[in-house]
Amino acid sequence: MKINKSLEFLIAGIAIMTVVLLFSSISGAAPAQNSANIGYIDMERLQNELPDYQRLQSFVKDKDAEFKAFQNYVITQHQNALKGIKEKADQEKKGKSAEEQANIDKRYNDEAQKKTDETKAQLEKKRDELVKALDTQKKAVDEKVRKLISEVAEEKKLSVVLDKGAVLYGGTDITSLVIEKGKKEASAEKNKK
Numbered sequence: 001m002k003i004n005k006s007l008e009f010l011i012a013g014i015a016i017m018t019v020v021l022l023f024s025s026i027s028g029a030a031p032a033q034n035s036a037n038i039g040y041i042d043m044e045r046l047q048n049e050l051p052d053y054q055r056l057q058s059f060v061k062d063k064d065a066e067f068k069a070f071q072n073y074v075i076t077q078h079q080n081a082l083k084g085i086k087e088k089a090d091q092e093k094k095g096k097s098a099e100e101q102a103n104i105d106k107r108y109n110d111e112a113q114k115k116t117d118e119t120k121a122q123l124e125k126k127r128d129e130l131v132k133a134l135d136t137q138k139k140a141v142d143e144k145v146r147k148l149i150s151e152v153a154e155e156k157k158l159s160v161v162l163d164k165g166a167v168l169y170g171g172t173d174i175t176s177l178v179i180e181k182g183k184k185e186a187s188a189e190k191n192k193k
Helices: 002-026 043-049 051-093 098-155 175-192
Strands: 038-041 160-163
Touching: 038 043, 038 098, 038 175, 043 051, 043 175, 051 098, 051 175, 098 160, 098 175
Parallel strands: 038 160
Antiparallel strands: none
8 A cells, every 4th residue: 555655656746747847848947946846745654643544544453353253253154054054965865865865965065055155245245345435534534635735735835745755855854744734633623522
């Protein structure tokens, strides 16, 4: 997740810098002395220190535990059902001919396969529900963090904010300011409740 996010910021940063440089060369502007104020953020640090990301990480752990508990319950139910199916088949086969026993085995194997398919479907449905909930939470957090970064960038009069990994030299590190602003907003939200 962190690598993909860093890569996204790197690509976005490179694209923005290309557009800025292209625009300044087309418009005949002098090389950027201080015309393009560049900031950068440390996404890994934001993910470790911002309350919103901490809540998201807690949410992920809770949902993971919820899925594991559900999975264990469903698998136990499945194993019990298969055991019951086998016992019924064994009882029914007693005293039957080999051909009848083969038919009974086929019928109960089909029943066991149907039960297995139902169990898989149950687990997939639950997983899909949890993935959807996680995606919704992640999008909300990402949007809020982008807003925080944007607000700090405007306050600092920065025209571009890149990921720390995309900056080789220069720029203003606004990571601490974004974290501070995020913590203040989280504290204000907490006090409202």
